[in-house]
Amino acid sequence: MPASLSVAEDIVRSMAKTALDNEQYFCQLDSVVGDGDFGYSLARGFEKVMEEFDSIDRTDVGTFLKKVGIIITSRCGGTSGPIWGTAFLRAGMAAGTRSELGTADVVAMLRAAFEGIQKRGGAALGDKTLLDALDPLITSFERELAAAAKPGAAFAAAAAAAKEAADKTSELVAKRGRAAYTGERSRGSPDAGAIAVTLMARDVSERCTATAAD
Amino acid sequence: MPASLSVAEDIVRSMAKTALDNEQYFCQLDSVVGDGDFGYSLARGFEKVMEEFDSIDRTDVGTFLKKVGIIITSRCGGTSGPIWGTAFLRAGMAAGTRSELGTADVVAMLRAAFEGIQKRGGAALGDKTLLDALDPLITSFERELAAAAKPGAAFAAAAAAAKEAADKTSELVAKRGRAAYTGERSRGSPDAGAIAVTLMARDVSERCTATAAD
Amino acid sequence: MRKFVNDPKQFVPEMLKGLALANPETLTYVPQYNLIMRKDAPSDRKVSIIQGSGSGHEPAHVMAVGRGMLDAACPGDVFSAPPVDYITETTKLMRSEKGVLYLVNNYTGDRLAFEMAAELSMAEGIEVETLIINDDVAVSDSTYTVGRRGVAGNFFVIKAIGAASEQGADIEQLLAIGKRVVDVTRTMGIALSSCTPPAKGVPLFSIAEDEMEVGIGIHGEPGRRRAKRGTADEIVTLLLDAVVEDLPYKNGDRVALMINGLGGTPISELYLLFGRAHEQLKKRGIAVGRSYVGEYCTSLEMAGASLTLVRLDDEIEALLEADAEVPIRVF
Amino acid sequence: MRKFVNDPKQFVPEMLKGLALANPETLTYVPQYNLIMRKDAPSDRKVSIIQGSGSGHEPAHVMAVGRGMLDAACPGDVFSAPPVDYITETTKLMRSEKGVLYLVNNYTGDRLAFEMAAELSMAEGIEVETLIINDDVAVSDSTYTVGRRGVAGNFFVIKAIGAASEQGADIEQLLAIGKRVVDVTRTMGIALSSCTPPAKGVPLFSIAEDEMEVGIGIHGEPGRRRAKRGTADEIVTLLLDAVVEDLPYKNGDRVALMINGLGGTPISELYLLFGRAHEQLKKRGIAVGRSYVGEYCTSLEMAGASLTLVRLDDEIEALLEADAEVPIRVF
Numbered sequence A, B: 001m002p003a004s005l006s007v008a009e010d011i012v013r014s015m016a017k018t019a020l021d022n023e024q025y026f027c028q029l030d031s032v033v034g035d036g037d038f039g040y041s042l043a044r045g046f047e048k049v050m051e052e053f054d055s056i057d058r059t060d061v062g063t064f065l066k067k068v069g070i071i072i073t074s075r076c077g078g079t080s081g082p083i084w085g086t087a088f089l090r091a092g093m094a095a096g097t098r099s100e101l102g103t104a105d106v107v108a109m110l111r112a113a114f115e116g117i118q119k120r121g122g123a124a125l126g127d128k129t130l131l132d133a134l135d136p137l138i139t140s141f142e143r144e145l146a147a148a149a150k151p152g153a154a155f156a157a158a159a160a161a162a163k164e165a166a167d168k169t170s171e172l173v174a175k176r177g178r179a180a181y182t183g184e185r186s187r188g189s190p191d192a193g194a195i196a197v198t199l200m201a202r203d204v205s206e207r208c209t210a211t212a213a214d
Numbered sequence C, D: 001m002r003k004f005v006n007d008p009k010q011f012v013p014e015m016l017k018g019l020a021l022a023n024p025e026t027l028t029y030v031p032q033y034n035l036i037m038r039k040d041a042p043s044d045r046k047v048s049i050i051q052g053s054g055s056g057h058e059p060a061h062v063m064a065v066g067r068g069m070l071d072a073a074c075p076g077d078v079f080s081a082p083p084v085d086y087i088t089e090t091t092k093l094m095r096s097e098k099g100v101l102y103l104v105n106n107y108t109g110d111r112l113a114f115e116m117a118a119e120l121s122m123a124e125g126i127e128v129e130t131l132i133i134n135d136d137v138a139v140s141d142s143t144y145t146v147g148r149r150g151v152a153g154n155f156f157v158i159k160a161i162g163a164a165s166e167q168g169a170d171i172e173q174l175l176a177i178g179k180r181v182v183d184v185t186r187t188m189g190i191a192l193s194s195c196t197p198p199a200k201g202v203p204l205f206s207i208a209e210d211e212m213e214v215g216i217g218i219h220g221e222p223g224r225r226r227a228k229r230g231t232a233d234e235i236v237t238l239l240l241d242a243v244v245e246d247l248p249y250k251n252g253d254r255v256a257l258m259i260n261g262l263g264g265t266p267i268s269e270l271y272l273l274f275g276r277a278h279e280q281l282k283k284r285g286i287a288v289g290r291s292y293v294g295e296y297c298t299s300l301e302m303a304g305a306s307l308t309l310v311r312l313d314d315e316i317e318a319l320l321e322a323d324a325e326v327p328i329r330v331f
């Protein structure tokens, strides 16, 4: 199996584990200002991904990720289904049919995911969504790589940047999703989606990058 | 106004006050084993009696009490409406058209009330109803009078006997009214109706007999 | 008290006022006697059907007034039988050449009040008959001298008698029909929470979040026992065992199955219970011919449900199927 | 958790199974895609009407499937928009020559899912149009970029469009009718308690016994403010002020008035609120032409209520009056 595909597999597996391990916690975060179903929706989506994991088409990384996106879209309800499904679909499309991917490809895939979410959900930075964690994650990853960091170290730094940004969403007023209805009251708690991105990045960093191409 | 009529008025007024003052307490007693409405029903009935008090026909004690019974029957819901209404109706019928009543008449009236309740509700002694307080009250009153006690003292003794009997209803299993559904669980708490009779007797004894014919 | 209420003592009248305002073409509210009646009742071509009992069980019975159901309802205060003269006045208003039939749930207060009202009405020359409803299997005659309680099965009696009275049946026929329905109707309920009468302000009893009261009465009277709450399936089994074995309903029977909410349980859960009960009945060889899911006889906002079975035959089924129109229809 | 439930993850499927078993002649449940459809749908003589959104709002919208209302419903999990492919499969099953109309309540999750499903369905050659419902005045467009929420007013849109589609209206006409109804419909709600999604097991938020959440959303989203609970009259005034002044409804208007229960409030209280709202509207010179009291769009077992007004004209009134038959009827 090409190295990139096995890394992609590890990353998806790690993200699924984070989603399933934190189901209650993510629900709790969503219920402070939203409707409390985020953790449940995300967990059901990734649960289905893991159920079908072995039979997913692995022609190449792109196909693999697109299939993951379709499973998530089909099984994960709420805003998260279309949002997370779109992210994987776009990342897969950006990967194309290449069998080995470089760090530049990974950055392009992340950017594609970001833009897909933005287009689907219409959120801007600062609207208190997962984009507010994802953007600094990508920017930091790119910057570290440009500064010649190894991929593993670069991603660890990116995860830390995402964490800092996710924590800062506490200061924002939610403008998207169900949390938007709480207006001023949404201030003071971080965005559930942003925290999920952060924890996934941290776990991916810890679990996967050791075995990856660094 | 004949002395007997003013005593009857005082007694009804006192009973109404006891019912209204103890509305919550009687509800609470009824809710331990019954459905918790006894105090409310009784209070609404006596409230209406007090509202119409001044315009009640006072041709004689009998007419006065019958009218009180009709008001209670008409306004007081639950089991208590028919039960307490019947008691006053029967007492009034026993008083007949006499304008002055002796202690023997009063005993006869109480017995008539007792029998009316028994006929209406079909309860026997020991079924854990107000009859279990009313019977010793009447018996004790009669016995004390026979032993040449003054009416006031006799009634005070009767009230004490009623209290003792009402407390003892804790040991009984309810066989009548809503409390009957609790079966064995009804043991351990006294019957709400019996306690009401007791408190009314105590209050009548304290408030009225001083001014009465003793 | 998590309630929409003004003066708690005016709770019932204010509800009745709203009910009449919402049904201006079909219902009249008579404030003096706290009664709700069909605008087009009474009629000398039909027996007038009256039910009264404590309030707090809505839609029973004030929202069951209408064509093919009750002609009038005289509710008491929350959980209290109506006062005698309200019943008597309702009877007078519903006076019909064909007579007046009282449908009385078997509680001491209700029986005594309707008995006194019947005596008074008959003294005025009105023909009055009374049918007692007692479908609750939670309490059994042998131990409880007051007999079984009338609970959600009440609906089927009203529906069948309402339909037959609409078709012109006389009072003896209605009594016979009512008795036939009562004879084949059995109910048992489970409570998961207590409820708070508005004028009382505190819950009738307390029950832990993981407990259930098995065989609950509709006024918060305790039932058979307190137990740890089971799964929905376990609860359905428990209710079916009690209900099926009481009549008993047998392999080959065709029944109406009702899952009735006690007020605070959402209809989603009621349908879930219905589905499982339907499946379990099938396993016992009992076919569900008619389905009833929703709130028919409640205890204010109590969380809980009851299960009712009615053994169907052609006559009963035709009466249950007959057209009717009461406020509790959603549109 | 005072609930009747087996495996919390199977809560919605088990409810749907019960719903179909209770309505064997009219409804089919398709477990693979968690959908409920009319047995006699689709028909090429009518546009197919579909609604989907989170569960937990029953009877909305799975119990609104039937003649004159929805042709199919594809619910999500409790309080979660349905997954995209369930919507797509529902659309395929409901394919009609006259097209398919989605009625979508204005929530991000629902909008995104239906948007993706519409794209996928159109790629298969199915004509799909979407109508957005947003009747909740608690949140206003200026401050909330996601726009107003769709709540109990939903019922009127389904009812009017369902009736018109039954009469053969084409998809453009239905969109126009739907927009007209949405334009004259406004709602606001009040919660007196929270609710507990079965898979979550704990209440969504906490609220003291003497508090109310003014302008509550139907998923427990906070509303305008938290306040001390008022009397029923005060609450009616507060709701009417917000709703009436939003459109605004004016002296001389004729309206439909709906008091919708949020799940845990007994119907007695809803009628009480209705009566007071009716009286207050009269004082404002607004006549109640049609009355709706009961549960239409709930939040599981939440105690609370919402008030909806619809300004009536002859066309809307005729559509609301038209015959319909859905499971939520009591018999």
Ligand SMILES: Nc1ncnc2c1ncn2[C@@H]1O[C@H](COP(=O)(O)OP(=O)(O)O)[C@@H](O)[C@H]1O
Binding pocket: A030, A034, A035, A036, A037, A038, A039, A041, A077, A078, A079, A080, A081, A083, A117, A120, A121, A122, A123, A128, A129, A130, A131, A176, A177, A178, A179, A191, A192, A193, A194, D080, D081, D108, D109, D110
């Ligand atoms: N329009 C949007 N664009 C991008 N992300 C969004 C948008 N709306 C919400 N989110 C993200 O989704 C999370 C909530 O997801 P979820 O609970 O599934 O949605 P909901 O309950 O609102 O349908 C939020 O914490 C936020 O990060």
Ligand SMILES: Nc1ncnc2c1ncn2[C@@H]1O[C@H](COP(=O)(O)OP(=O)(O)O)[C@@H](O)[C@H]1O
Binding pocket: B030, B034, B035, B036, B037, B038, B039, B041, B077, B078, B079, B080, B081, B083, B117, B120, B121, B122, B123, B128, B129, B130, B131, B176, B177, B178, B179, B191, B192, B193, B194, C080, C081, C108, C109, C110
């Ligand atoms: N059959 C009966 N005969 C006499 N008294 C009775 C009977 N049933 C109940 N009671 C008395 O009435 C009291 C309850 O009254 P109430 O609460 O008004 O009745 P319920 O709620 O059962 O209709 C009991 O405490 C008991 O003393």
Ligand SMILES: [Mg+2]
Binding pocket: A030, A034, A035, A036, A037, A038, A078, A178
């Ligand atoms: Mg959410």
Ligand SMILES: [Mg+2]
Binding pocket: B030, B034, B035, B036, B037, B038, B078, B178
């Ligand atoms: Mg009582």
Ligand SMILES: [Mg+2]
Binding pocket: B035, B037, B038, B078, B079, B178, C079, C080, C081, C109
């Ligand atoms: Mg009572």
Ligand SMILES: [Mg+2]
Binding pocket: A035, A037, A038, A078, A079, A178, D079, D080, D081, D109
């Ligand atoms: Mg959601």
